[in-house]
Amino acid sequence: MxxxxxxxxxxxxxxxxxxxxxxxxxxxARMVPASGYELTAAFPSIEGIEKGSEVRLAGVPVGRVSDIRLNPETYYAEARISLPDNILLPSDSAALIQSDGLLGGAYLELQPGGSLDNLSPGDEIEDVQGAVSLLSLMMKFVDSQASNSE
The missing domain is CATH 1.20.5 (Single alpha-helices involved in coiled-coils or other helix-helix interfaces)
Incomplete structure (x- = not known):
C-alpha cells in the first residue's frame, strides 16, 4: 500500500x-430525561412542534415534548411534556408555542403561574396558546391594506 x-x-x-x-x-440532544414526570397540554394548533422539541422555562431548556397525539373527540393536539423532578410548576401555569425566529424552529415555553398548588405528574396545563401562523398573519395584513385602499 x-x-x-x-x-x-x-x-x-x-x-x-x-x-x-x-x-x-x-x-x-433529542433524548428525553431518564427521570422526571410528564404533563399534558392540549393545543388548537401545534404547528412547528414535534416529538423531541425543546420545552423552556424563562428561556432555559428544561425538558422535551415526548409525544403528540390528536384527540379524536376534541380535535385538539395533545402534547406530553417531560420535565425533571426538580421543576415544579404551579397549577395555573401556561404553555405557549414560541418560535426561535422568522425562519427558526418552534419550542414550547412554560410560564409559571402564582398558585400555591403545583401540577402533579399526569396533570394537564389548561392555559395554552397555540402556534401563530406567519402566513395567516401576512394574509390578514394584506387583506387589511386592500380594504383600506378602497
Missing part, C-alpha cells in the same frame, strides 16, 4: 469518525 492511499484511508476514517460523533451528539 502506498503512502498516498494510506493518507486517504486515514483521512476517510477521520471524516467517518467526525460524522458519527455528530450523529451521536444530535441523537443525545
Amino acid at each position: 502506498s503512502d498516498d492511499s494510506r493518507a486517504e484511508l486515514i483521512a476517510g476514517g477521520l471524516v467517518l469518525a467526525v460524522a458519527a460523533g455528530f450523529l451521536v451528539f444530535a441523537g443525545s
Whole structure:
C-alpha cells in the first residue's frame, strides 16, 4: 500500500469518525430525561412542534415534548411534556408555542403561574396558546391594506 492511499484511508476514517460523533451528539440532544414526570397540554394548533422539541422555562431548556397525539373527540393536539423532578410548576401555569425566529424552529415555553398548588405528574396545563401562523398573519395584513385602499 502506498503512502498516498494510506493518507486517504486515514483521512476517510477521520471524516467517518467526525460524522458519527455528530450523529451521536444530535441523537443525545433529542433524548428525553431518564427521570422526571410528564404533563399534558392540549393545543388548537401545534404547528412547528414535534416529538423531541425543546420545552423552556424563562428561556432555559428544561425538558422535551415526548409525544403528540390528536384527540379524536376534541380535535385538539395533545402534547406530553417531560420535565425533571426538580421543576415544579404551579397549577395555573401556561404553555405557549414560541418560535426561535422568522425562519427558526418552534419550542414550547412554560410560564409559571402564582398558585400555591403545583401540577402533579399526569396533570394537564389548561392555559395554552397555540402556534401563530406567519402566513395567516401576512394574509390578514394584506387583506387589511386592500380594504383600506378602497
